Amino acid sequence: MVMRALHPLDKKVVRDLGSMWAQALAIALVIAAGIAMFVMSEGMLESLNETRAAYYERYGFTDVFAPMKRAPNALEKRLQQVPGVRFIETRIKERVTLDMPGMNEPAQGQILSYPVGDEPRLNRLHLASGRWLAPGQSDEVLVSETFIEAHGLGVGPGATITVIMNGRKRDLKIAGVVLSAEYIYAIQPGALMPDNKRYGIFWMSRTALEAAFNMKGAFNNAVFSLDPGANEDAVKAAVDLILEPYGGTGSYGRDIQISDWYVSGEIDQLRNMAQFVPPIFLAIAAFLLNVVITRWIDTEREEIGLLKAFGYSTWAVGVHYIKLVMIITLVGVVLGFMGGMWFGRGLAGIYQEFFRFPFLHFHISPGVFTTAGGIGVLVALLSTVNAVRRAALLPPSEAMSPPPPTTYGRSYFEGWVRRLSQPSRMIVRHLVRWPMRSLMTMLGNAAAVAVLIGSMFFMDAMEELIDISFNRAERQDATLTFHEAMEPRALENIKSMPGxxxxxxxxxxxxxxxxxxxxxxxxxxxxxxxxxxxxxxxxxxxxxxxxxxxxxxxxxxxxxxxxxxxxxxxxxxxxxxxxxxxxxxxxxxxxxxxxxxxxxxxxxxxxxxxxxxxxxxxxxxDANREAKFFHDVKNTPAIAGIAVKTTMLQSFRDTMAENVMVMTTFNIAFAAVIAVGVVYNAARISLSERARELASLRVLGFTLGEVSFILLGELAILIVVALPFGCLFGYGLAWLWTISLDTDLYRIPLEVSRQTYGMSVSVVVVAAIASGLATFRQIGKLDMVQALKTRE
Amino acid sequence: MGEDVTHPKATLKARGLSKVYHTGEVEVPALAGVDLDLIEGELIVLLGPSGSGKSTLLNILGGLDRPSTGSVEFAGQDLAQMNDKALTLYRRDHVGFVFQFYNLVASLTARENVELVTEIAPDPMRADEALALVGLSERINHFPAELSGGEQQRVAIARAIAKRPGILMCDEPTGALDSKTGVLVLDAIAQTNRELGTTTAVITHNAVIADMADRVVVIGDGRIQEVRENSARKQPGELSW
Incomplete structure (x- = not known):
């Protein structure tokens, strides 16, 4: 019904698309991959930026942090008077150890004072469940949501946890479960990755902490918000001057506040990804569109001549082909939008595990869609405009007559070519006849390999990082830290601990x-x-x-x-x-x-x-006496914390495995789309261009295998040649990643294992073989009789 | 047609051939009960207007297509019963094809186009020799784009005969050529038939060409309308249209 209402030329668009649907879909998918990556990273970037800004704003996240040994409460007034300081909050912040049921080794934590019955001006908490601290209840505690979640359903508001504070074991009642802008990313000092089971953040009433840590009338941590336009460095200098006599270890801004640092790092990484990956996909899509449309228009010469002979204008013919390009592009763009939103939601889910916001809505602004769609359409137009223009301008008389037979020449290495069989000569001459096309197909295949190596090398790099850090440098099983520097005999005490x-x-x-x-x-x-x-x-x-x-x-x-x-x-x-x-x-x-x-x-x-x-x-x-050792650690007041290598590595590996799995799955899918898009299109176009030639060979008595060799052999050569280049580009891509991820927190060693090369090459080869098989089936359907009747 | 008398020297023996094409829901009969022998060494012209079924007949005799009913006997075997693989081997070893539009491989030179076939044939002549037979010794290293239409068709003939086929099938070999060039091509065909003794079938709608044949089979509406033997074959040089 719809078809009947269409203009005949538009019917042609629909039918043409129907006949080349597999190729069109392959191109649309490559466009979709680029658009999806762009939408996902830009959307995530925007969501993360906006969420962070709103979170900080709404909960009064501070600008400057100043730790010290101990300062009298009276000092607060002086600090408040520092020019540029808007608000100040003083508090007690200490390290604690926890004795969690079912865990041998002690868990670690930070405990901070929090006002009771009143909201602080800065760093307000978000109550996720339960209630706030009640006045007069000195054994109540608020606990970070990540810690509660990691320990399962048994622990929650109303439950009791055993906390070792300043050497004394205390059973504390969980009043509420909270989130803090200060601990969006909560990582134990010295750890590689957050381990929510072994690291938690706790808040108690100030009076309770004063009593527990002998801090009556004093504080050891101050946080500041600044007036708009205040000079942060000047404030920090003034604060440091005041705090020096009180053991101030130097104030710092958000730039080196651990949680914010990680969030910013992630945002930078997303920005890199948004700038870096989508162009690769769009470039490949542009290349595919260019090749497919150009070659396809070449096969349409007679139709073009006919249309123009009937009186269709150059413009009408041009628009006809542009419509076809636009339909493919728009399908890609829409698929990309859907994929981007879908991946984005998935990514937001992963983010929520590491970055704890009270709200993280994955939201994509219309601007991102407009930009992504606009870029997609522009790339498609630019890559096809030349072919469409040439077709539209073709004079009807010329278009109606068949194109002259393709001129082949002898290649520079003809002497070598002459030693080959005729079908092999056909392959070599065809490759040399269209060097640009061959080069681009080769590059497309190489890009697929490179994308895979660039994502899979992370596992190798992480293993190398672990090897360097834990097998060569830090070989201890555990690191014990005291609250403060101890006399030399403390070492003897540690040596005499069990195990x-x-x-x-x-x-x-x-x-x-x-x-x-x-x-x-x-x-x-x-x-x-x-x-x-x-x-x-x-x-x-x-x-x-x-x-x-x-x-x-x-x-x-x-x-x-x-x-x-x-x-x-x-x-x-x-x-x-x-x-x-x-x-x-x-x-x-x-x-x-x-x-x-x-x-x-x-x-x-x-x-x-x-x-x-x-x-x-x-x-x-001694691993056999671990339990006894941990028991003693929990009961040694001087020990503030313990970092255990095996658990740290385990959680690191688990987290990496999960994340790298997700990313690698995405990338394998994307690389396969590229490989299939390039190989399948190249094969199908070659087939349609050379259908007559190949069918003639079938008539002459060549078997299906021999004929397929001519077509698929050419593609096989382009893939084989592409593999080393792909490995090289992949190594370069890995190198770029290590550079862009080189931060003051960690560096990723440039290590690509043979398995990664092998796996990447295999994925592309398998995708190519699948494309080859699909084409092989088409070769089997070649109409020999038709080949005899039609002219070039 | 009369009683079934097999010619003692028949290379190909077709009996009761019919072919129906199904296009959508329409059945198009292309051949309806054709009996025909191709006799060793003869030059036979299948004459008929377009749509008469002559190409369908040639395709079946050449092993490109199978009949809906009937049989084609070649060396004691029925082509109609052969699978694709066996038909491919039949074409490869015993049949030479010449097409209306030459169907040369553009990326191979004249000699290489011939070698394409000699490489897979059991007892071929040398490519140079085949090209000399069609008078193209001077142009063996040219690519198709560098040859005229008549020259391209002669390369195609050289390619077809180089394997010393038992049967040479030519489908409108002069259809895309002017009369003068066409004569040169027909000359090449007549010469190979004479010198190599290849059983040769030429399809055409051009009645003039019938004069160069030993036997002329007129086809219309999917049936053989008339078979006549020329008492004397004309030389292609004597033909013009």
Whole structure:
């Protein structure tokens, strides 16, 4: 019915599409892949940005954070008076250990004071379930939602958890489950990935914490919001000056606040993805459209001549073909929109596991759709305009007569070609006859391989990162941290704990490092000579002893400060006697995580005038006595925290496996779309162009296999040639990823395993074979009789 | 037609051939009960207007198509019962084809087009030899785009005869050529028939060409209307249209 109402030319559009639907669909899918990636990343970017801004705004997220040892409440007034400060909140913030049922090793946490019966001006919490803290109830606690979820349904409002605060075990009642803008991303210091089961955030009434941590009339953490237009650096400097006598370790802004840092990092990564991946897909789609439409129009010469002979204008003929292009493009765009929204929702789900917002609506603004659609249409038009123009301008008389037979020539390597069989010569001459087309098909296949390597190499890189970080550098089973630096005999106590096979002390002091105007807050870590557990790696990743004097900078810190071996870095220590040290850089070490600075343990002790004191210890333990060891750790008041390697690695691997699986599945699907799009289209077009030639060969007695060899052999060559290039491009893509993901928190080593190459190549080869088989079936349907009757 | 008497030297023996094409819901009969022998070494012209069924007959005799009913006996075997693979082998080893539109492979030179067939044939002549037979020794290294229509058709003939086929099938070999060039092509066909003794069937709607045949079969409405033997074959040079 609909067809009947259409203009005859439009009927032709519909029927033409029907006859080339598989090719059209392959192109539409490649367009869809590009559009989907764009819509997904741009939409996610927008959603994340808007959600973060709204969350921060609505819950009063602070601009400046200032930790200190202990300051009297009276100091709050002075801090409030610093020019540029709008609001201030003071609070108590401490580390706690938890004894969770069913878990041998202790869980870790942060506990913060929170007003009772009143809302703070800054960092207000969002109550997800339960209720706020009740006045007079000193054993009530608010718990972060991620921790509650990780521990399952048994734990929730009304339940009791065992918290070890300042060495004393306390049973606390969960009043409510909350979310905090300060802990959108909650990660334990030193961990690779959030482990919600082993790390939680807790809030209690100030009076309860004052009592538990001997902080009556005092605070150890202040947060500030600033007046609009205030100079953040000036505020931080003034605050640091006031807090120095009270053990202030230096105030910092949102830029290095861990949670915000991660969210920003993710936003940057999405931006990279939005700029980087969709163009690859759209370029391939443009190439496919160009090839398919150009070749297809070539087969339509007679029809064009006829239309023009009937009196259709150049414009009408042009529009006819543009309509066809636009229908394919629009199908791709719409599929892309749907795919983008679908992937986007999926991604938002993954994000919600790591980034905890009270609301995260995946929302795509009309602008994103308009841009994506506009780019898609523009790319399609640009890639086909030339072919359409040529067709439309063809004079009818010329169009009605068949095109002259394709002129082939001898190639430069004719001597070599002559040694081949005739069908092989046909392949070589055909490849050489259309070098651009061959090159583009080859590049398309290479791109498919590269996209796969570029996504699958992450697993290799992560294994390499684990190997470097945990098998070569940090070989301890667990790291114990004290609340504050302890006397040397603390090491003996650790050594005598059950199951401890070996223990090495370390000292960590926080400091501000400066070199020629560059500044960085970092802790100076003192490690012992001849260390077996925590070791420094040189730039070739070989373990080396820490030099007896001077400073070792990690590669990243060296880059950030711009200081290398021989330079003298100024370190203002912000604890103990707060010395200012001039430290010559004696070595630059390689680390995958963080940007640490190392010194000799004894040397650091001497300059701090606290010889032998340790902040904690690296421990090697007997796995059989783990339970007893953990039990003792939980019951040792001086121990503030423990990081266990196996659990850390396990959660890291689980998380990576899940994320990489999702990403890899997407990418395999996309790469297969590219491979099929390129190979299938190339095969089908070649088939339609050469149908007569191939059918003639069938008449001459060539078997189906022999004829297919001529067509598919050419594609096979283009794929085989594409594979090494694809591997090369893939390596380049991996390299680009490592560069764009090189942050001060971690670096991704450039490591691509043979399995990754093999797997990527296999996926493309399988996709190509599938396309080949589909084409093979078409070759079987070639009409030999027709070939005899029709002219070129 | 009279009683079934098989000619003692028949290369191909067709009996009761009929062919019905189904296009959508319409049945189009193209052949209706054709009996025909191709006799070893003869040059036979199948004459008829377009739509008469002559091409259908040639396609069946050449192993490109199967009849709806009837049989075609070749060397004791029935082509009508052969599968695709066996038909491919039949064409490959025993039949040479010449088409109206030459159907040369554009990416191969004249010699290479011939070699395309000699490479897969059991007992071929050399490509140069085949091209010399059709008078193209001078142009063996040219690509089709560099040859005239008549030259292209002669390459096609060389390609068809190079395998020393038992049967040469020519479907409107002069259909796309002018009279003068057409004569040159027919000359090449007549010469190979004479010198190699190849059983040759030429399809045409051009009655003039019938004069060069040993035997003329007139086809109309899917049936054989008339068979006549020429007492004397004319040389192609004596023909014109």
């Amino acid at each position: 401890v096979l070996q223990a090495e002390p370390f000292r960590a002091v926080s400091a501000k490092l400066t070199f020629r105007g560059a500044e960085r807050r970092e802790s100076l870590t003192g490690i012992v000579q001849g260390a077996h557990l925590s070791r420094i790696l040189d730039q070739d990743l070989k373990p080396v002893d820490v030099p007896r004097t001077g400073l070792v900078l990690s590669q990243k810190l060296s880059e950030m400060l711009g200081a290398g071996v021989g330079d003298v870095v100024i370190a203002q220590v912000t604890e103990g006697r707060r010395p200012t040290l001039e430290l010559p850089v004696v070595q630059v070490s390689e680390t995958m995580m963080g940007s640490p600075a190392f010194m000799d343990f004894d040397y650091l002790g001497r300059v701090m005038r606290e010889e032998g004191r340790l902040s904690g210890a690296y421990v090697l333990m």
